[in-house]
Amino acid sequence: MxxxxxxxxxxxxxxxxxxxxxxxxxxxxxxxxxxxxxxxxxxxxxxxxxxxxxxxxxxxxxxxxxxxxxxxxxxxxxxxxxxxxxxxxxxxxxxxxxxxxxxxxxxxxxxxxxxxxxxxxxxxxxxxxxxxxxxxxxxxxxxxxxxxRWQVTAAVLGMSVLGVPWLAGLAVRFSTRAQQSHASQVVAEAERDQAEEIARLREEQARLARDVHDVVGHSLAVILAQAESAQYLPDADAQALKRTMDNIATTARSSLDDIRQVLASTGGSAGPRPSSTDLDSLVEGVRASGHEVQSTEFGTPQPLPPELGAVAFRVLQEMLTNALKHGRRGEPVRVERHWEGELRIEVQNVVEPGTDETQPLTTARPGGAQAGGGQGLEGMRRRLESVGGRLDVRRRPDPPTFTATAWLPVRSR
Structure with missing residues (x-):
């Protein structure tokens, strides 16, 4: 008004x-x-x-x-x-x-x-x-x-009557302030809940982006490696070409299933999460692409909780993707898994001189073209930190090798 x-x-x-x-x-x-x-x-x-x-x-x-x-x-x-x-x-x-x-x-x-x-x-x-x-x-x-003296009595009573409305006004004043304070508190709580919901949605969005990035990046790297290896097959070896195309189809189908599982997890109906036994399937998938992988496991493997199994799977997946993208063709990729109170995953590959694998999704192409542009290492680091793990990346000049090491607790926090 x-x-x-x-x-x-x-x-x-x-x-x-x-x-x-x-x-x-x-x-x-x-x-x-x-x-x-x-x-x-x-x-x-x-x-x-x-x-x-x-x-x-x-x-x-x-x-x-x-x-x-x-x-x-x-x-x-x-x-x-x-x-x-x-x-x-x-x-x-x-x-x-x-x-x-x-x-x-x-x-x-x-x-x-x-x-x-x-x-x-x-x-x-x-x-x-x-x-x-x-x-x-x-x-x-x-x-x-x-x-x-009735005048005196009337005056005293009249002035005394003023105290009642004054006290009533004071009571209404404090009551209104209490209601406003309560309303402000309700609004603040609603805003806090809204902020928490926005933060949760952003985190869910970031998680979805990391999962899609890992799945698509790994499958495309494997498919690319298989397609490039097919160029060196003899023209008369139709069976080898058929096996290569079959591997490409299998990798694409598996990637599609993974994408569906990731998208289903956003609706609260996630399928089975990757476990420690699925790590072997990643190694075998890279081998099927024509790359030599030397996989070694030390200690006694232990079952991982679902959240840790998923992190271990995605981290190894990203490590192998980087190795396929940046590794020197013809050189083996070394994968080690150590079960020593905690799970330590180490992937080492030989790289071409001058390759910067700290930008794992920026891949040099013939003719100077660049492909991709993501946040592989940062995504791995965030995944590991979310479960109490850590990541270390090192580059050695002679021979030029790149080593990525991840530590995960065997039990979830």
Missing amino acids: TGWRAWAPDVAVGSVVLLVGLLEVVDLRNPEWYVDDPRPALTLLVLGIASAAALARQLPAVALALVWAIGAMQVITGTQLLMVELAIAVVAFGTARWGSTATVLVSALSIPVAATITVLWIDPGVFYSALSTAGFESLVDRTARWSD
Whole structure:
């Protein structure tokens, strides 16, 4: 709400107070006013009270100041008390509910101070008579003296009534703040849950990208190696060519099955994860492509939990992919698996001089063309770190070899 609509409830309250006050002040049976008639001053008093009531919500500090100004004017001019002044309770509520901290404190002090001033203004001797210890009046006489002053009693009760709406305004103030705090907490929790869900989805997206990268990169490397080896087969050896094409089809089919499994895992219906026994299938797949692989296993193999088996499979898959892409043709790829409290996988291959295998998916092609452009080593490192493992890559100049070593805990964290 903006403009006059925001002030509509306040104007309505002020109008009601003004109407009630005018009905109290104006004698409808004798509407003529005389010079010594007190009603003009009373009318001004009513206007001030109505204005203060209208300002209580939007400008509580101004409303409080206006009440004090009206009170001071009433004391100075000796204007009589009116019942409509009970509308000051609206100001008391407004200052406690919508006022600033300073306004709340000033309004709290204003209630007893105003009550004291009002009583002293009506009868300055009332406190003297109540506190007198001279013994000239008995307790009964002093009680009668107090009860006779109905104006004092009415003033004290009127000021006391202001405390009730003031406390009500303060209670509503704290209740509203508590509700706002709770709402803010709910919003913060919702935002945190949303951020966690976004982070989870991004991590799932990154995991899916790494899996697809590993599967496609490995299968394409094997298929490429098989296709290139077919170029060196004798033209008359149709059986060898047929075996090569069959290996290519088998590799492509296996890759397609892996891709389907990876995509199914994003929907929560993942198939069986790779295990430690599947590592041998990776080695055999590279051998089938025509590359020599020297595989050695030390220690006693142990069953790996599903999450560790999947990481070991993907890491060895990426290592062999890099070896196929960058390794020198005709040189063997050495694969070692050590079971010594933890699983250590090491893959070593001879590379051409000047080959930078730290960018494992950027492959030099004849004629200077470049293929690929991924994050193989970074993907392996993230996979290993997610299960408490680590990765080390080293290059030796003589002979130029590249060694990738991965450590995995035998048990998941």
